[in-house]
Amino acid sequence: MKDSNFLKENNARHMWHPMAHPAEMQATTPYIITGAEGVKIRDIDGREVVDAVGGLWCVNLGYSNTAIKKAITDQLDRLPYYSAFSGTTTDPAIELSYELREFFAEDGMARAFFTSGGSDSVETCLRLSRQYHKIRGDHGRTKFLSLKKGYHGTHFGGASVNGNNRFRTMYEPMMPGCFQIAAPYTYRNPFNESDPAKLSDLVIASLADEIEFQGANTIAAFIMEPILGSGGVIVPHESFMPKVRELCDRYGILLIADEVITGFGRAGSWSGVRHWGVQPDMMATAKGITSGYIPFGAAMIGHKVAEVFERDETGTASIGHGYTYSAHPVGAAAAIACLAETRRIDPRANAAERGVQMYAGMLKLQKKHELIGDVRGGHGLMTAMELVSDRATKKPHMSAGKVVMKEAYENGAMIRVSGANILISPPLVIGEAEVDAILSALDAGLTKAASA
Ligand SMILES: Cc1ncc(COP(=O)(O)O)c(C=O)c1O
Incomplete structure (x- = not known):
């Protein structure tokens, strides 16, 4: 490691920090x-x-988990990389998909699509949800609805469904067809309602109103965090997500749960949706999947969506989406170990x-x-x-x-x-x-x- 003076002086001279003003990072060493x-x-x-x-x-799991570290170094020694694009795969990718399906079985998940992180997982869910409707011949369903204050990463898709201007204004125009409604945020909301149950009903009414306004047959999916994290830990009333599920079912809209923060125990349950007794159609995961030890993520696909892709006879279900590092064997090995440790430590x-x-x-x-x-x-x-x-x-x-x-x-x-x-x-x-x-x-x- 270089000495402390070198590092302090060179910090932001040669790199830009995410979510920071470059000049501020140059002026004040983080x-x-x-x-x-x-x-x-x-x-x-x-x-x-x-x-x-x-x-x-x-x-x-904290910074000292030796099982995850060992899994990473062992995998690096054995096979540092191979691709999972059509035609090849690796043993950790297969094993992890089996494990994750078990882990999220209660949430109705059937398949995993591996990614390099949370933004990738969100992007995957958004893209696959449009494809789901197209495979079924429902070509008009392309729009996305989401909550203000929600955070879904910074790719253009995720940023377009984000509910915070900080991640949007300087990057506009965002993806067309994305619309946000007020969050069930009791401290501040346009309804001036401080009762969480009543607020939940008001937000649900505004969601129903937005669906009717846009036209249900134009909407691909609704995406939300079961507990909104970066937006300030906004905990919806327990009635909220079940009612979102009902609306999505009524109008044929897919429900994507962004579990990038809430998955793997952070919310006190294996997934955030389990708090609310809801099964989504897809789940975006990352972060806790490897306890942050190495970049990795998974978009989990529910049974209903999986069946449409796998039973397709039109040839339109071929997935034109993926990353060089999808199912990266080192990330997958880390995730297998992390899942085992997460289960063991519980x-x-x-x-x-x-x-x-x-x-x-x-x-x-x-x-x-x-x-x-x-x-x-x-x-x-x-x-x-x-x-x-x-x-x-x-x-x-x-x-x-x-x-x-x-x-x-x-x-x-x-x-x-x-x-x-x-x-x-x-x-x-x-x-x-x-x-x-x-x-x-x-x-x-x-x-x-x-x-x-
Ligand atoms: C709910 C949620 N979704 C998506 C993301 C994006 O994940 P990443 O930063 O790994 O791309 C985050 C990151 O904090 C997040 O909290």
Whole structure:
């Protein structure tokens, strides 16, 4: 490794960071992380802190899982790459598809299409959903509906169904035929409705209205995160997703669950949709599939969709979609090991308990700190607090987060700030004392921000 001065000086001279202003990254060196163990990360100056971000919602099993690391190095030694494009495949790809089908059987999934990450998985679901309708002769169904505040990655398809202008405005025009409706976001919504059950009904009514307006026979799919992650951990009322499912069924629209964050235990269940008792038609997964150790993802295909493709007699079901790294054997080997470890460790109960501890701790912080307008969570290790400059007007506080982040780091925790939201998503194997450490680092950060 180069020395610390070289790295600090050269950080953003030769690379652009995702989701950052290049000049800002040149002016202020970000935290340079050089090592990690368990649920802690270590920076270039030797400081160790608890990782309250889980890498980026992905390091579900912590940083020291030797089984996943060994699977990666063993596979690299044996076969570092071969393609899964028609005509060839590899043994880890076959084994993983078998394992994943078992893992998501309860969610109605039948097949896997492998990708290199979350955006790829979303793209795959969107493209295959259009093809599904075309195979059936339903050529008019090309549009997509989604939720404002939703995040579905940054490929043009995913960004077109995203519900946050930050990822769209500078890249417009987006893909035509994508329409967003208000999210079931109790703290802020155009209906001024603070009762989650009533809000759920209002959003469902607006979805039905949008479907009628667009014409049901023009819509390919509705995509949503079962719990909205990057948009600020927005947890829909339990009635919401079952009613979405009903509407999709009534109007012949496919339901895509974006499980890139919620899959593999983060929400306290193996999939986010299981919280709501819903089976989607497709699921986009990534992140926790390899615990972030290596880029990988899978679009899971439900029985209804799989049957249409596999029983096709028109010749239109040939899949004209895929990536060089689809089913990459090293990624697949990592995912097989990660699935086995995820099953063995079974972090669901810990994620649920520690998630409740974090959520309760944040609610306590809200009583102490005026800056906190809203606290959201309660379903696994997905929690957020939204900062406001005035509780009465709910004006989002867009600058306090950075102060909180810096001070929290000084006090032992890496947190993540996105706009006015502080997002907390540590590894699912985190302990009680480490959750307390994150809460007290947040407390110190909020105290500092209040006096800044
Ligand atoms: C719900 C959701 N979908 C898709 C993505 C995109 O995944 P990736 O960044 O791996 O492309 C993300 C990333 O955070 C996500 O949270």
